[in-house]
Amino acid sequence: MKRLAIIGAGGHGKVVADCAGLLGWDSISFFDAAWNDKLSDSRWPLLGDTSTFLKKSSEFDGVLIAIGNCEFRWIEFSKIKNLTTSVITLKHPNAFVSQYSKLGDGTVVLAGSVVNTDAVIGDACIINVGSTVDHDCLVGNSVHIAPGAHISGGVTIGDGSWIGVGSAIKQGVRIGKNVMVGAGAVVLSDIPDNSTVVGNPARAVT
Ligand SMILES: CC(C)(COP(=O)(O)OP(=O)(O)OC[C@H]1O[C@@H](n2cnc3c(N)ncnc32)[C@H](O)[C@@H]1OP(=O)(O)O)[C@@H](O)C(=O)NCCC(=O)NCCS
Numbered sequence: 001m002k003r004l005a006i007i008g009a010g011g012h013g014k015v016v017a018d019c020a021g022l023l024g025w026d027s028i029s030f031f032d033a034a035w036n037d038k039l040s041d042s043r044w045p046l047l048g049d050t051s052t053f054l055k056k057s058s059e060f061d062g063v064l065i066a067i068g069n070c071e072f073r074w075i076e077f078s079k080i081k082n083l084t085t086s087v088i089t090l091k092h093p094n095a096f097v098s099q100y101s102k103l104g105d106g107t108v109v110l111a112g113s114v115v116n117t118d119a120v121i122g123d124a125c126i127i128n129v130g131s132t133v134d135h136d137c138l139v140g141n142s143v144h145i146a147p148g149a150h151i152s153g154g155v156t157i158g159d160g161s162w163i164g165v166g167s168a169i170k171q172g173v174r175i176g177k178n179v180m181v182g183a184g185a186v187v188l189s190d191i192p193d194n195s196t197v198v199g200n201p202a203r204a205v206t
């Protein structure tokens with residue numbers, strides 16, 4: 001029996017649990033800060049919040065944070081990263097992850113996505129469904145590449161940035177920390193830290 005704890009029982013958590021089941025995790029339990037307001041479903045029990053998990057951590061073989069928001073994901077990740085329970089990395093069986101790429105602890109690579117040659121991805125990242133991170137990209141910690149976003153070769157993305165659904169990033173661009181790239185944006189030039197950009201070509205939201 002392989003026992004996995006997932007912190008974050010929302011839609012993304014459900015997708016992560018589904019993926020983990022395919023990869024042989026046969027006992028999956030959720031923990032969530034809002035656990036009082038959420039019901040366990042018939043597939044996966046909801047046992048409490050993160051502090052409940054911390055008390056029970058020795059009962060699990062692996063743990064993952066499954067929260068879409070980059071800031072909250074990183075806060076929860078910092079609570080679990082030094083436990084003896086392994087913080088696992090998940091690769092969906094229908095994702096391509098190059099043998100020459102690197103994935104940090106707690107990172108998930110979901111169905112239909114690609115992490116290509118010599119890409120380096122940090123801890124607690126989400127490479128969401130149908131997205132691509134091409135060769136030589138350098139992706140920081142707690143970055144979320146949303147569904148269908150395409151990151152061309154040699155792009156750098158700073159910690160905590162969220163690359164919106166269906167966006168496209170030109171090769172070699174440098175995206176700072178805590179940047180939000182809007183849905184469908186086309187990013188052609190560097191983006192400074194702590195900014196939000198939208199549109200084609202992407203421009204700062206004022
Ligand atoms: C960019 C984003 C964060 C802005 O959200 P916000 O701060 O709440 O901003 P608002 O919705 O108030 O929009 C501000 C302005 O930007 C425009 N805008 C917002 N998002 C836009 C987008 N993706 N493309 C083009 N214009 C956009 C709005 O129309 C509005 O314009 P206006 O001032 O002329 O009316 C958000 O719209 C977005 O695209 N989020 C990404 C969602 C995503 O990828 N989800 C994936 C889930 S896994």
